[in-house]
Every structure is written in structure tokens, then in C-alpha cells.
Amino acid sequence: MILEGLPTLTKGHGTENDFVIVPDPDGALEITAAQVAKLCDRRAGIGADGLLRVVRTARFLEQEQVPGHEDQAADAEFFMDYRNADGSVAEMCGNGVRVFALYLRARGFVGDATRFGVATRGGVKYVSLTPTGPLSADVTVDMGVPVFPDTRGDVTVEVKGTPRPAVDVDMGNPHAVVFVDSTDDAGTLYESPVVAPRGVYPDGVNVEFAADVAPRHLAMRVHERGVGETRSCGTGACAVMIAAARRDGAAPGTAYTVDVLGGRLHFVERADGRLEMTGPAELVFDLVAPETR
Numbered sequence: 001m002i003l004e005g006l007p008t009l010t011k012g013h014g015t016e017n018d019f020v021i022v023p024d025p026d027g028a029l030e031i032t033a034a035q036v037a038k039l040c041d042r043r044a045g046i047g048a049d050g051l052l053r054v055v056r057t058a059r060f061l062e063q064e065q066v067p068g069h070e071d072q073a074a075d076a077e078f079f080m081d082y083r084n085a086d087g088s089v090a091e092m093c094g095n096g097v098r099v100f101a102l103y104l105r106a107r108g109f110v111g112d113a114t115r116f117g118v119a120t121r122g123g124v125k126y127v128s129l130t131p132t133g134p135l136s137a138d139v140t141v142d143m144g145v146p147v148f149p150d151t152r153g154d155v156t157v158e159v160k161g162t163p164r165p166a167v168d169v170d171m172g173n174p175h176a177v178v179f180v181d182s183t184d185d186a187g188t189l190y191e192s193p194v195v196a197p198r199g200v201y202p203d204g205v206n207v208e209f210a211a212d213v214a215p216r217h218l219a220m221r222v223h224e225r226g227v228g229e230t231r232s233c234g235t236g237a238c239a240v241m242i243a244a245a246r247r248d249g250a251a252p253g254t255a256y257t258v259d260v261l262g263g264r265l266h267f268v269e270r271a272d273g274r275l276e277m278t279g280p281a282e283l284v285f286d287l288v289a290p291e292t293r
């Protein structure tokens with residue numbers, strides 16, 4: 001049984017990017033990639049785009065190295081151990097951080113704090129929560145400074161069979177953003193989009209198809225590494241926003257809105273180059289293992 005040996009799990013989502021949340025403050029669980037894939041399976045499991053394990057940062061860092069981010073325990077008591085639905089590990093998850101923060105607050109892990117740090121493989125992310133209900137909140141996250149790596153040369157993504165130039169953005173995890181006339185141009189997204197040159201992202205990439213809706217307002221669809229098409233991707237929406245802001249020559253402080261299939265996210269690039277993302281988070285149900293007797 002997939003829940004055997006696991007604590008009470010919770011299902012949550014942020015703009016319909018959905019997660020299974022596993023509380024493991026003392027780092028006692030070893031959750032394999034196969035278990036993650038089973039839990040996230042929408043027919044044979046609970047169903048989710050990813051899994052968020054809640055573990056004390058100090059404990060996590062005893063168990064796993066996070067190069068470049070070894071000193072997070074002082075700024076964030078809890079670490080978001082994020083896994084994609086196929087069991088693979090990713091550096092960051094923007095929607096996941098909002099849901100994780102809400103979970104910490106709703107389950108008493110951070111007392112009544114509304115501003116705190118969350119440790120991730122992509123560094124500490126600072127969050128600010130505004131409750132909108134007992135199990136929901138709007139959450140603003142300091143997503144850090146987006147990076148345009150400039151090391152991959154000219155990247156293209158195929159749109160309706162034709163390679164189109166893409167913008168390479170690193171939000172802790174990799175993104176290729178391609179501008180299209182309509183998000184319908186992305187097609188069915190049953191398969192991974194064709195990205196070139198072949199092998200340019202040796203660890204895979206998230207691909208965003210972004211279309212203008214109005215000035216400083218875009219819509220996007222995304223094919224996520226390790227998942228497939230999802231209804232939202234927070235880091236992907238950050239990548240779309242910053243690619244559009246650079247294209248538009250927007251001054252810092254300019255607000256952007258990005259519509260995803262599952263809702264709406266809001267962005268501002270601060271004067272220091274850090275990106276703030278605001279969006280909803282909601283916890284929807286708990287799961288306990290059924291009695292076997």
C-alpha cells in the first residue's frame with residue numbers, strides 16, 4: 001500500500017500545480033524515486049505534479065549536500081525537498097514554495113509567523129503570507145535574481161514544426177521561453193517540445209510558450225521537465241516575465257501579470273534585480289493510510 005509507513009500526507013496546490021506534502025521534520029523517511037512516482041500517479045496513486053517533503057534544514061543538510069547553499073539553516077528552519085512527479089529531483093519550484101509556506105504556517109511549524117525563509121536546493125526563498133481562509137493564502141516570494149546564462153549559444157524551440165528562438169533563463173532550474181502568437185501554437189504538449197541544439201540542456205529543461213495578452217500581461221503554457229504539461233509553473237512564469245520585461249525594455253518596478261491554465265500570477269522586478277512573485281496557495285485534503293485489519 002502506497003501510504004504504508006508514511007505520516008498523514010496533505011494535498012495542496014498553487015494555481016493548480018498540485019503537490020503531495022510529506023511531513024518529515026526529523027528526516028526519518030527515505031522516499032525513493034519509485035515511491036514518489038507512485039504517489040504522484042493520477043490513477044494508481046494520489047496524483048500530483050510533484051512532492052514536497054518538509055524536513056528541518058539542519059537535518060537535511062546533514063543528509064544531503066546542496067553546493068553553494070550549505071549555510072541555509074540559519075535563515076530557514078525548514079527545507080523544501082522537492083521532487084518531480086517522475087521521481088526526479090529539481091532545484092526549485094515556485095508554486096511549491098508558496099504551498100510549502102502555507103503548510104508550515106497552517107500546521108504550526110512556524111507558529112503564527114507570516115514572513116520567513118524556506119530553504120531549497122536553489123537557496124533560501126523569503127515568503128510573505130496573507131491568509132485568505134483557514135487553509136489558503138496569497139503568498140509573495142522573493143524568487144531571487146533571474147540569470148540569463150549566455151553559455152548555451154542560440155537555443156531554439158520548435159513551434160508548429162518550425163524552430164523559433166528561445167530565451168534561456170535560469171531560476172535555479174532551467175527554462176527555455178519561446179514567444180508565440182497564441183498559446184494554442186504550443187499544440188498538445190503530450191510529448192517534450194523539440195529543443196535545439198540537441199543536448200544543449202544535459203539535465204533537461206522546462207519549456208514555456210508565452211503569448212502577449214495586453215501590455216505587460218502574458219499567457220503561458222508549460223511543459224515541465226520530469227512532469228509533462230502542467231497547469232502552472234511558478235519558476236516558468238518568472239522566466240516568462242523576465243524574458244518579456246527584457247524584450248520590452250521595462251524599467252525595474254514595472255508590474256507584470258502572467259496567466260497560466262490554473263490561474264494568475266503577479267510579478268515585479270525590484271530595483272536590486274530580485275523578482276517578486278505573488279500568487280495563491282491552498283491545502284485541499286489530508287490522506288491517512290486505511291486500516292488494514
Ligand SMILES: N[C@@H](CCC[C@H](N)C(=O)O)C(=O)O
Binds near residue numbers: 094235
Ligand atoms: N512547477 C514548478 C517547477 C518544478 C520543477 C521543474 N519541473 C524542474 O524540473 O525544474 C514551479 O512552480 O516552479
